[in-house]
Every structure is written in C-alpha cells, then in structure tokens.
Amino acid sequence: MTIRDILEKILNNYLQEKDKSFKNNEFARLLRSGLKEAVSDDFLAGNIRTKGSAGKGNWATVPWIGLFDAAISTSATKGFDIVYLFSPDMSSVYLSLNQGWTFFNDTYGRNEKNNISKVSRYWQSTLANRTDCMTTEPIDLTSSLQNKNNLVSGYELGNIFSIKYDSDNLPDNDQLLIDLKDMLFCLNEIKADLINEKIFSKILTIYYH
DSSP states (O other), X not given: OOHHHHHHHXXXXXXXXXXXXXXXXXHHHHHHTTTTTTSOTTTTOTTEXXXXXXXXXXXXXXXXXXXXXXXXXXXXXXXXXXEEEEOTTSSEEEEEEEEOHHHHHHHHGGGHHHHHHHHHHXXXXXXXXXXXXXXXXXOOSSTTOSSOOXXXXXXXXXXXXXXXXXXXXXXXHXXXXXXXXXXHXXXXXXXXXXXXXXXXXXXXXHHHO
C-alpha cells in the first residue's frame, strides 16, 4: 500500500464508515496504523514514529495521520509534528507542519488562540527549508461544519506550513513522498533550533508572553 492508496481510501470511504459502529472497526484500525504500510523502515528510522486517529470512542470530525519525532513530540496533543488532516466533508486533505493544540488549550485558557498563532507566525518567518509547494495560508477545516469544533479550530491555528490535496486530484505517490520528505526537513529544522539554547529561550518568550 502506498501513501496515495491510504489517502485515497480514507477520502473515499470515511463518511460511509462513520455510519457504522466505531468499536472494533477495521477502517479505524487502518487509520491508527498511520503510514507504517506505506513508507520504508529507513523512513521511520531513529526517533520517527507514525500513527493516526479516527477518534476516541466516537468518529472524529477530522481524522488524521501523523509523523512524530519522539525527541520533540510523541502525540498530536503537544509539540510539533507533520500531519495529514482530512477535511470534514472529505473533499481534501492537508499535509501540515503543525502544533499540539491541546497543550495550548490546557495551559493558556483564554490566550490559547493568540499564543498558538504567535508560535505559528514565528516558525513561518524563520524556517529556511520551506519549498514553493508549501504555503502559510490558513487551512480550512471548519467552513463546512454546522457547529464549531474547538479541536478542529486548533488544528487550523496550529498550522505552520501546509500543502493541500483535493480528493479528485491527488498527486502520484512519488510527489506525495517528495512533499512528505520536504516537510520532514522543516520538522528537523525545528528540532535543531529547539536544541539550541538561545533559540529555545526566544521561543519560550513567545510562549509565555
């Protein structure tokens, strides 16, 4: 199975699967396995981990598949990661360099949106490995929703760079793999900067002020 196969399967089947029971659902299991079947062992070497989510107990409004560097993040709730975010209507999927919204929501209360946006803007203006395919334009996961969803809004605010793929015009797998590797370079750049004490101190100032 390729990355394209996985994305296409989710985009084409998720809405139908949501009408079925969540418990012991095989489609939900596919999402939880992330990209393990689609990328080589070399790609997942070292600290890189992959997993996804179709929700916890119930179907998620926005399912996702992520890549995490265990040195700076192990889940989508805190730190920095690369994540495929599927729009609620399954019309598109975003490859996003993103941040853990739950950390900001739990830590900063009413200032959570302002603080996560500050951090996004910092990295947007700092990272040198951005490619022409990546954009800093806002991602849209909420316009098709009748009711606002705090977690989904957090995904939008946490976006640093993204590449949008429309469900009816997915690139071939070679291009998807190139895009993923390019995004991984950006994640590695964040990791290197976080290890640098001076830059890390600057980032802490952004977080706490």
